[in-house]
Amino acid sequence: xxxxxxxxxxxxxxxxxxxxxxxxxxxxxxxxxxxxxxxxxxxxxxxxxxxxxxxxxxxxxxxxxxxxxxxxxxxxxxxxxxxxxxxxxxxxxxxxxxxxxxxxxxxxxxxxxxxxxxxxxxxxxxxxxxxxxxxxxxxxxxxxxxxxxxxxxxxxxxxxxxxxxxxxxxxxxxxxxxxxxxxxxxxxxxxxxxxxxxxxxxxxxxxxxxxxxxxxxxxxxxxxxxxxxxxxxxxxxxxxxxxxxxxxxxxxxxxxxxxxxxxxxxxxxxxxxxxxxxxxxxxxxxxxxxxxxxxxxxxxxxxxxxxxxxxxxxxxxxxxxxxxxxxxxxxxxxxxxxxxxxxxxxxxxxxxxxxxxxxxxxxxxxxxxxxxxxxxxxxxxxxxxxxxxxxxxxxxxxxxxxxxxxxxxxxxxxxxxxxxxxxxxxxxxxxxxxxxxxxxxxxxxxxxxxxxxxxxxxxxxxxxxxx
Amino acid sequence: xxxxxxxxxxxxxxxxxxxxxxxxxxxxxxxxxxxxxxxxxxxxxxxxxxxxxxxxxxxxxxxxxxxxxxxxxxxxxxxxxxxxxxxxxxxxxxxxxxxxxxxxxxxxxxxxxxxxxxxxxxxxxxxxxxxxxxxxxxxxxxxxxxxxxxxxxxxxxxxxxxxxxxxxxxxxxxxxxxxxxxxxxxxxxxxxxxxxxxxxxxxxxxxxxxxxxxxxxxxxxxxxx
Numbered sequence: 001x002x003x004x005x006x007x008x009x010x011x012x013x014x015x016x017x018x019x020x021x022x023x024x025x026x027x028x029x030x031x032x033x034x035x036x037x038x039x040x041x042x043x044x045x046x047x048x049x050x051x052x053x054x055x056x057x058x059x060x061x062x063x064x065x066x067x068x069x070x071x072x073x074x075x076x077x078x079x080x081x082x083x084x085x086x087x088x089x090x091x092x093x094x095x096x097x098x099x100x101x102x103x104x105x106x107x108x109x110x111x112x113x114x115x116x117x118x119x120x121x122x123x124x125x126x127x128x129x130x131x132x133x134x135x136x137x138x139x140x141x142x143x144x145x146x147x148x149x150x151x152x153x154x155x156x157x158x159x160x161x162x163x164x165x166x167x168x169x170x171x172x173x174x175x176x177x178x179x180x181x182x183x184x185x186x187x188x189x190x191x192x193x194x195x196x197x198x199x200x201x202x203x204x205x206x207x208x209x210x211x212x213x214x215x216x217x218x219x220x221x222x223x224x225x226x227x228x229x230x231x232x233x234x235x236x237x238x239x240x241x242x243x244x245x246x247x248x249x250x251x252x253x254x255x256x257x258x259x260x261x262x263x264x265x266x267x268x269x270x271x272x273x274x275x276x277x278x279x280x281x282x283x284x285x286x287x288x289x290x291x292x293x294x295x296x297x298x299x300x301x302x303x304x305x306x307x308x309x310x311x312x313x314x315x316x317x318x319x320x321x322x323x324x325x326x327x328x329x330x331x332x333x334x335x336x337x338x339x340x341x342x343x344x345x346x347x348x349x350x351x352x353x354x355x356x357x358x359x360x361x362x363x364x365x366x367x368x369x370x371x372x373x374x375x376x377x378x379x380x381x382x383x384x385x386x387x388x389x390x391x392x393x394x395x396x397x398x399x400x401x402x403x404x405x406x407x408x409x410x411x412x413x414x415x416x417x418x419x420x421x422x423x424x425x426x427x428x429x430x431x432x433x434x435x436x437x438x439x440x441x442x443x444x445x446x447x448x449x450x451x452x453x454x455x456x457x458x459x460x461x462x463x464x465x466x467x
Numbered sequence: 468x469x470x471x472x473x474x475x476x477x478x479x480x481x482x483x484x485x486x487x488x489x490x491x492x493x494x495x496x497x498x499x500x501x502x503x504x505x506x507x508x509x510x511x512x513x514x515x516x517x518x519x520x521x522x523x524x525x526x527x528x529x530x531x532x533x534x535x536x537x538x539x540x541x542x543x544x545x546x547x548x549x550x551x552x553x554x555x556x557x558x559x560x561x562x563x564x565x566x567x568x569x570x571x572x573x574x575x576x577x578x579x580x581x582x583x584x585x586x587x588x589x590x591x592x593x594x595x596x597x598x599x600x601x602x603x604x605x606x607x608x609x610x611x612x613x614x615x616x617x618x619x620x621x622x623x624x625x626x627x628x629x630x631x632x633x634x635x636x637x638x639x640x641x642x643x644x645x646x647x648x649x650x651x652x653x654x655x656x657x658x659x660x661x662x663x664x665x666x667x668x669x670x671x672x673x674x675x676x677x678x679x680x681x682x683x684x685x686x687x688x689x690x691x692x
Binding site (some may be wrong): 126143228248440 | 483484485486488489491494507508510511523527546551552553556557558559560561564579580581582583584586587590591599624641642643654657658659661662664668671672676677678679680681682684686687688689
């Protein structure tokens, strides 16, 4: 019987069938962040050891100082969460990519960068954006804290096998349209529950041509479609990306690994519970107007009328407009902004910064705008500095920070890196929920290029008009 | 042992918005921001119930917004929440469940409940129930008068949800989830009994897919701070 990629990955890791679709899955890589410290309190209270420290890897990203206070505490010496993670690394014996180390960064970014995430693996992490790593052809999913303790203690996780949903992306994206615009558009089309309960495999010619960094951006937001898992079959791009990464397979095993990875694709004729095809040929740079990532439009469109949605969705749309302070029917372009944030696990990679710098080069941000860039990892930061990107940003008036989750979840430096009430932010992050970037903050999600365009113009702007 | 779930009787708070995300349920940074420091305990903060839906429950000055459902006296002791589709979407933060439970909510009813949130519910003996949208609307209509006029009963042993009118719906749960709730089983304790099976799996997987486990660089285990 033809199998989907999901079937193959699931079968490979099922230890026991618990009935009704539930399985006990082996976890090949358990990734921890600085919020995992509380899980260790439970582990310690129950007197349990960390079962497989050699499969456990940690970094601090949520609470670290990345912007305002980054230079005051560049090694996280005064951060209780970071200190706690260090103590647990020493006590329980797992690998820590420590704050300030050459390989430190956002967990979903460094797991790929370091070659820890590989095709064919299961990867669990106490963060919903773990689906990012599905772009590698791995089964990667976010877990809650109780589930996290379960993985610490057993190296296994109880999960329900979802049905597979395939999104086939076809056509050629116009100039100015990035991987971020494509996934935002897809969420707008399918809705934030459009893939709820499914595992989403992204496929089609758009994915085949897309570099790995764009694929991470796409899979990162699978959870914004309601899917716990995002997947992309590994191909030559994936293999080229992984070659030479520090934790990639030992060199004498590399050829065998590649042979195996090439089998990790949905077979011809494999049945998906749901199939969706999206043509990207006529989409525009996207910008969100509301309080979930599915409330999104093309930059030249007008803010929708809530009535157009009907029923409860109309009420939600009106509540969203009230919260973000926008008027139905008005153009979104030209809306004045206060802050710009570029970074995060969805758009904190080198290609994102190159895209941003190509727009910022030789220009200045609007005087009333504060703009921050947090590179997704130390390797990204060093590469961006070596290429002169940081100089371009600084010359344009951007602040250049350190790696971490930062303003994405308003958690950076223990919740000080936030937007103030009613401040309007154009942000390259993945969630525009009420209060996400600070109580009362108003978030518009967009690509790095669009974020730069907004910073330069001082308002929501069309990057295509900047050339 | 986890807490057993058998019967829950109480008012049900109707909050029929779709896509209620866990950032809205648990704006986790609120108490930390207020106090200027973060409590370091297993559940993070001692003000879980107070911070539930904080951005919706309080105005900018911290005063309760009278119209919000959980601020209404008839729902202050609600044991159930009746919500819109895709409840609990977004962040994996388990504090969303802890806060609901601290407030007194032991059962969520919605046309759809996000997957990570669902698992977090079972881990905390909170019952996530999905019903068709039309049923959820009917339940919400019956819930509107609140306590003491409108009381619901969930009887997990009997697999029933009974509305104030006496109308009864069957509850359908995966068998092992139902047993776990009824007996107060702790999933971790159950799995630990099968740890040998997990280790046998790992011992088989390592030679089968050595490239997955033999890395180019060895992890530095237990590096000192």
